[in-house]
Amino acid sequence: MALSEGDIVRFSRQILLTPVGGRGQEALGAASTLLGGAGSAQAVAGAYLAAGGSPVVLRARPVEPSEVGFLFTAEEVGEDAGTCLKAALMDVLPEGRGGAPPVGRLGELPAGFAGEGPWVALGWVPGSETGVVVYRTAEGCPGCFEETAGELANGPARAISVLLGAAGALAYQRLVLGLSEPLGAIQVSAREPLSPWPLRRCGGHR
Amino acid sequence: MIPPHRMAEPGWAIAATVDVTGQVCPMTYVRTKLKLETLSEGEVLEVLLKGEEPLRNLPRSAREEGHEVLLIETLGEQRSRLLLKKGRAPERRG
Numbered sequence: 002m003a004l005s006e007g008d009i010v011r012f013s014r015q016i017l018l019t020p021v022g023g024r025g026q027e028a029l030g031a032a033s034t035l036l037g038g039a040g041s042a043q044a045v046a047g048a049y050l051a052a053g054g055s056p057v058v059l060r061a062r063p064v065e066p067s068e069v070g071f072l073f074t075a076e077e078v079g080e081d082a083g084t085c086l087k088a089a090l091m092d093v094l095p096e097g098r099g100g101a102p103p104v105g106r107l108g109e110l111p112a113g114f115a116g117e118g119p120w121v122a123l124g125w126v127p128g129s130e131t132g133v134v135v136y137r138t139a140e141g142c143p144g145c146f147e148e149t150a151g152e153l154a155n156g157p158a159r160a161i162s163v164l165l166g167a168a169g170a171l172a173y174q175r176l177v178l179g180l181s182e183p184l185g186a187i188q189v190s191a192r193e194p195l196s197p198w199p200l201r202r203c204g205g206h207r
Numbered sequence: 208m209i210p211p212h213r214m215a216e217p218g219w220a221i222a223a224t225v226d227v228t229g230q231v232c233p234m235t236y237v238r239t240k241l242k243l244e245t246l247s248e249g250e251v252l253e254v255l256l257k258g259e260e261p262l263r264n265l266p267r268s269a270r271e272e273g274h275e276v277l278l279i280e281t282l283g284e285q286r287s288r289l290l291l292k293k294g295r296a297p298e299r300r301g
Contacts, residue, residue, distance in 0.1 A: 004241075009237065009238075009241070010234075013233060013234060013237045014233070016237055016240065016241070017233055017236065017237060017240070017268075019271075019272055022240060022241075022244055023240065023241040023244050024244055
């Protein structure tokens, strides 16, 4: 989709980035994303994706208590999350965007993934404060993606959820812009810089 | 009739022109960058600009992105003209 004059002004700082440019911004605008699962990291990721120009869509489901504090208020618990998200993101991604079926999936585990991709999963190493972002393009093995994500768990909202969500959005954008390998994972923690997380291989790749 | 300033550079066929005299930084380079994306590698873009800040920033930004500055020409009344030759686009994964 060609950039409108409003898009050029709104995303000018992003267009200036060498890896993005006008073509990259158009690609981000076409990368409508279905947010799956529920959680504060997913909400943060959705906000960053929308602010970067990618429409985000939520399936009809209630706002969970774990999502309160960033995009959702305590009064919105139980309300339709899609409607609440749309209102919350109105300032960063104006009305009229989206409409096309989502092409990618970003989900806070547990979440289902379908379609070609890109896919990004956000999860937690069980019993720890370490979050993990698992990602794949259409060329990355879905089996290996699911094996790696399958070891991760959901977790309560915490301050590090913001970093996990931001890292997930960045991973998704890099996939859309063609800047990323087809399959990978990174770990996110308060005490360590972002670093690779070991992939688990599926039966076809062991 | 060919404008006089276009007759000064034989061999540099101008593929497109972008007028950013009415823009302020960084929109000057945003507009220039968007126009460069429409050109093929090696094609020449003419940029018309106004003021010292874009004259200082635009050539540097273009070089940083791999484009060649062929000409910087002052035209008077704080107006300037650049000729940029588009460099190679960065490679992306499949």
